[in-house]
Amino acid sequence: MPTVTIDGCKVEVDRDxxxxxxxxxxxxxxxxxxxxxxxxxxxxxxxxxxxxDRGDWRQLITACNYPVRQDIVVxxxxxxARKARCGIMELLLARSPESEELKALAEQMGVKGTPxxxxxxxxxxxxxxxxxxxxxxxxIGQAAISFAGRGVDKTVASPFRQASEDCIGCGACAAxxxxxxxxxxxxxxxxxxxxxxxxxxxxxxxxxxxxxxTVSIEVAEQALSRLDIxxxxxxxxxxxxxxxxRSQAAACLKSAVFDKKKNECAAG
Amino acid sequence: MIAANTKFTSPADLESFVKTLHSxxxxxxxxxxxxxxxxxxxxxxxxxxxxxxxxxxxxxxxIRIEAKHVGCHGFCERGPIVVIQPGDIFYQSVExxxxxxxxxxxxxxxxxxxxxxxxxxSTGKKAKRADQIPFYNVQQRIVLxxxxxxxxxxxxxxxxxxxxxGLAKVLASMTADEVIDEITRSGLRGRGGGGFPTxxxxxxxxxxxxxxxxxxxxxxxxxxxxxxxxxxxxGSPSSVIExxxxxAYAIGSSQGYIYVRNEYPFAVxxxxxxxxxxxxVGLLGQDILSSGFSFDVRINRGAGAFVCGEETGLMAxxxxxxxxxxxxxxxxxxxxxWGKPSVxxxxxxxxxxxAIIVKGANxxxxxxxxxxxxTKIFSLVGKVKNTGLVEVPxxxxxxxxxxxxxxxxxDGKQFKAVQTGGPSGGCIxxxxxxxxxxxxxxxxxxxxxxxxxxxxxxxxxxxxRVAKYFTNFLQxxxxxxxxxxxxxxxxxxxxxDRITDGEGQVGDxxxxxxxxxxxxxxxxxxxxxxxxxxxxxxxxxxxxxxDAHILQRRCPAKECRGLFRYxxxxxxxxxxxxxxxxxxxxxxxxxxxxxxxxxxxxxTLCGTCWDKCPFTAVKKV
Ligand SMILES: Cc1cc2nc3c(=O)[nH]c(=O)nc-3n(C[C@H](O)[C@H](O)[C@H](O)COP(=O)(O)O)c2cc1C
Ligand code: SF4
Numbered sequence: 099m100p101t102v103t104i105d106g107c108k109v110e111v112d113r114d115x116x117x118x119x120x121x122x123x124x125x126x127x128x129x130x131x132x133x134x135x136x137x138x139x140x141x142x143x144x145x146x147x148x149x150x151d152r153g154d155w156r157q158l159i160t161a162c163n164y165p166v167r168q169d170i171v172v173x174x175x176x177x178x179a180r181k182a183r184c185g186i187m188e189l190l191l192a193r194s195p196e197s198e199e200l201k202a203l204a205e206q207m208g209v210k211g212t213p214x215x216x217x218x219x220x221x222x223x224x225x226x227x228x229x230x231x232x233x234x235x236x237x238i239g240q241a242a243i244s245f246a247g248r249g250v251d252k253t254v255a256s257p258f259r260q261a262s263e264d265c266i267g268c269g270a271c272a273a274x275x276x277x278x279x280x281x282x283x284x285x286x287x288x289x290x291x292x293x294x295x296x297x298x299x300x301x302x303x304x305x306x307x308x309x310x311x312t313v314s315i316e317v318a319e320q321a322l323s324r325l326d327i328x329x330x331x332x333x334x335x336x337x338x339x340x341x342x343x344r345s346q347a348a349a350c351l352k353s354a355v356f357d358k359k360k361n362e363c364a365a366g
Numbered sequence: 367m368i369a370a371n372t373k374f375t376s377p378a379d380l381e382s383f384v385k386t387l388h389s390x391x392x393x394x395x396x397x398x399x400x401x402x403x404x405x406x407x408x409x410x411x412x413x414x415x416x417x418x419x420x421x422x423x424x425x426x427x428x429i430r431i432e433a434k435h436v437g438c439h440g441f442c443e444r445g446p447i448v449v450i451q452p453g454d455i456f457y458q459s460v461e462x463x464x465x466x467x468x469x470x471x472x473x474x475x476x477x478x479x480x481x482x483x484x485x486x487x488s489t490g491k492k493a494k495r496a497d498q499i500p501f502y503n504v505q506q507r508i509v510l511x512x513x514x515x516x517x518x519x520x521x522x523x524x525x526x527x528x529x530x531x532g533l534a535k536v537l538a539s540m541t542a543d544e545v546i547d548e549i550t551r552s553g554l555r556g557r558g559g560g561g562f563p564t565x566x567x568x569x570x571x572x573x574x575x576x577x578x579x580x581x582x583x584x585x586x587x588x589x590x591x592x593x594x595x596x597x598x599x600x601g602s603p604s605s606v607i608e609x610x611x612x613x614a615y616a617i618g619s620s621q622g623y624i625y626v627r628n629e630y631p632f633a634v635x636x637x638x639x640x641x642x643x644x645x646x647v648g649l650l651g652q653d654i655l656s657s658g659f660s661f662d663v664r665i666n667r668g669a670g671a672f673v674c675g676e677e678t679g680l681m682a683x684x685x686x687x688x689x690x691x692x693x694x695x696x697x698x699x700x701x702x703x704w705g706k707p708s709v710x711x712x713x714x715x716x717x718x719x720x721a722i723i724v725k726g727a728n729x730x731x732x733x734x735x736x737x738x739x740x741t742k743i744f745s746l747v748g749k750v751k752n753t754g755l756v757e758v759p760x761x762x763x764x765x766x767x768x769x770x771x772x773x774x775x776x777d778g779k780q781f782k783a784v785q786t787g788g789p790s791g792g793c794i795x796x797x798x799x800x801x802x803x804x805x806x807x808x809x810x811x812x813x814x815x816x817x818x819x820x821x822x823x824x825x826x827x828x829x830x831r832v833a834k835y836f837t838n839f840l841q842x843x844x845x846x847x848x849x850x851x852x853x854x855x856x857x858x859x860x861x862x863d864r865i866t867d868g869e870g871q872v873g874d875x876x877x878x879x880x881x882x883x884x885x886x887x888x889x890x891x892x893x894x895x896x897x898x899x900x901x902x903x904x905x906x907x908x909x910x911x912x913d914a915h916i917l918q919r920r921c922p923a924k925e926c927r928g929l930f931r932y933x934x935x936x937x938x939x940x941x942x943x944x945x946x947x948x949x950x951x952x953x954x955x956x957x958x959x960x961x962x963x964x965x966x967x968x969x970t971l972c973g974t975c976w977d978k979c980p981f982t983a984v985k986k987v
Pocket of ligand 1: 559560561588673675710711716817891892
């Protein structure tokens with residue numbers, strides 16, 4: 099097993115593990131944005147740059163996808179690596195000035211603000227990390243959104259920027275968005291969920307009991323078709339919102355316990 | 367011509383065919399070779415070719431006359447070019463009305479038409495043949511040896527000039543390892559930009575465990591103004607195919623691809639014809655020359671994105687994905703096309719291979735400098751008298767290319783810089799003009815060999831604008847995948863824009879420096895990692911121009927609008943009144959016999975007076 103020396107701390111990892119894996123094992127924090135353990139790695143955002151010591155020269159690499167194949171020495175906190183990461187963060191802050199999540203990460207990295215004006219605005223507050231595109235395609239299997247345009251005009255969009263029929267309203271994209279730009283909005287009156295900024299909408303199931311919206315119909319259907327469980331029982335469960343499900347369960351429990359006690363008393 | 371159904375079944379078979387070709391060559395036969403390369407075709411040479419074909423048909427002579435269309439000669443400045451055999455008579459700037467005269471006088475009558483010969487501007491001497499013209503005699507042609515000579519649509523022409531002898535030799539007598547050793551010893555380095563040793567690349571791919579393996583020829587050529595690879599693919603497509611086939615044999619691949627941009631229709635057409643022809647005669651396909659080695663080639667047409675020339679972007683595009691680069695921590699020789707070991711080489715690199723095999727590694731290694739061997743093709747453009755396509759031995763000085771081949775800067779202007787290496791190359795100033803064409807020497811100067819663009823600039827060129835032009839190009843061509851390239855270039859351009867608009871701020875040069883450093887270190891692919899070169903090299907050699915723009919609001923080359931004024935030189939002004947009449951905003955006043963004056967408050971800097979003054983009395987100051 100190759101050894102990775104990170105800022106002087108030695109850890110052993112499997113061959114072809116990444117420097118990021120090694121850093122996690124060593125307890126060294128490296129900021130990431132476009133990295134997510136559930137989807138393939140693109141190395142697009144470059145925020146995880148660290149310095150690799152090659153003996154006679156040093157090179158900056160992205161920790162998220164650099165495969166460890168032999169013993170290596172890397173520096174996360176070297177001046178050059180830190181400067182590179184902060185430089186990338188400053189550029190991202192200029193692009194997405196309103197993202198609170200990004201600001202929080204910047205602060206964690208010690209970046210106070212950005213010297214740059216906002217000059218690229220193909221999509222407001224989107225850092226184009228691509229996680230939403232990947233999760234929609236690789237995990238959900240819908241590919242309802244993808245990259246459109248290129249260079250500074252690149253955006254994430256549904257086909258022709260129209261509300262996509264392939265969107266099932268699951269909200270996985272919003273869940274992985276590291277800068278909080280993708281939002282799930284529930285339109286109660288219309289019994290619909292909207293994924294913003296993609297404008298796509300999906301019909302929601304509503305709780306049989308209280309009328310609160312629960313989950314998109316399509317998501318429920320897909321879950322039913324994909325999961326290896328007792329469908330009928332699951333279908334029953336899906337008819338109620340989590341809150342009502344809980345109170346129902348509590349009622350059941352209560353009656354079970356209470357009835358048991360009563361029975362015991364009667365017997366005694 | 368090759369008879370239908372001819373199939374070469376052994377190397378010896380091919381050799382005897384060449385012998386019959388040579389013996390059947392009629393010494394008294396005549397030919398007219400019309401260049402249909404990029405430059406000549408743009409000046410209407412295809413029509414000239416048709417007219418010559420027609421003239422041959424109508425002549426009714428019983429001597430053999432052949433009208434051929436051939437690839438780029440290189441001397442595009444003087445196109446269309448027509449060469450007549452016998453005698454290699456070199457006619458330049460030929461126009462349609464010249465065709466009957468050339469046919470009557472030279473082709474039939476054997477008389478030279480002086481008017482159409484090249485005249486040396488300095489000596490006034492006329493040159494009858496190409497080798498008497500300085501533009502050609504400094505050059506050394508290996509890769510372009512067939513350009514301007516063979517008909518690229520006839521495989522027999524290529525074979526007659528020694529084509530496919532390299533492949534035949536490899537299949538008859540060399541092991542894959544011997545081929546790789548030969549290429550390694552020759553010192554051949556990649557011509558696509560990186561200058562990576564070709565032998566090393568092939569060795570790594572051969573040693574890679576997985577299979578199948580692929581070979582790819584990179585004919586994407588996206589540099590603005592470059593047409594080296596285009597001319598090669600159009601003028602001698604078979605040499606690329608032969609090189610690719612030898613590469614495939616060396617690494618153990620049976621499938622190759624040629625990636626060509628779709629804007630090069632004749633490159634695509636000539637390559638397709640050459641592939642079909644090679645397949646027909648048994649030089650591609652199953653069991654080539656009965657050697658047991660099988661290989662075939664497909665052409666893929668790219669949609670013209672610069673970044674698709676980058677090898678991983680190219681492979682993504684070949685696989686049908688968006689042409690965006692991929693991380694290269696594991697190299698394509700291990701995991702390339704479809705995750706399999708792949709060799710990707712530039713078309714010029716590949717076209718060198720047959721010659722190295724036939725003439726030997728030692729011959730090739732004897733040309734050039736210690737670490738840069740062989741020759742390099744450049745497209746020489748910009749402010750030189752002779753623009754065109756040139757192939758020079760490595761080690762030649764930039765000065766000889768600019769002055770001897772290019773004929774120097776026209777109109778008595780001063781040379782300022784030569785930009786090499788394509789859009790992410792750099793500008794080399796006059797004080798380094800004696801630098802040699804050598805991978806490492808050019809890199810040391812802050813430029814690079816690149817794929818062979820060479821743009822000459824004179825005193826009227828604003829170097830900040832040059833930096834801005836290339837930064838703008840690269841920003842437009844950035845795929846946008848990674849942060850530093852997408853955002854960093856946009857920020858750089860924003861600063862360059864304000865400098866050339868006269869709104870530069872103190873500290874802008876330093877700001878550019880910080881962005882440049884980030885760009886050199888952090889992007890995913892080499893487009894981003896080299897994208898700061900234009901800015902860095904102009905800041906290094908022409909810092910004073912940046913300062914003049916920022917601190918004095920002045921453009922020393924007088925190219926940036928608003929950063930210079932027009933004034934009328936009272937002594938030169940003849941008070942003719944032309945400028946006064948032409949000025950669209952009535953900013954010029956004056957009377958008969960009184961020198962005219964420009965009202966600077968009214969002047970919009972449109973430059974009309976400067977254009978129109980017959981006495982060049984209007985000056986930029
Ligand atoms: C942005 C960019 C554009 C490139 N364009 C080309 C090109 O048009 N043609 C080419 O042969 N190589 C191009 N390259 C270089 C290729 O990535 C690769 O190094 C080359 O094709 C390898 O072949 P060689 O070793 O024969 O040079 C480009 C590289 C970059 C970074
Ligand atoms: S460096 Fe530029 S061209 Fe290369 S991957 Fe990044 S954004 Fe794309």
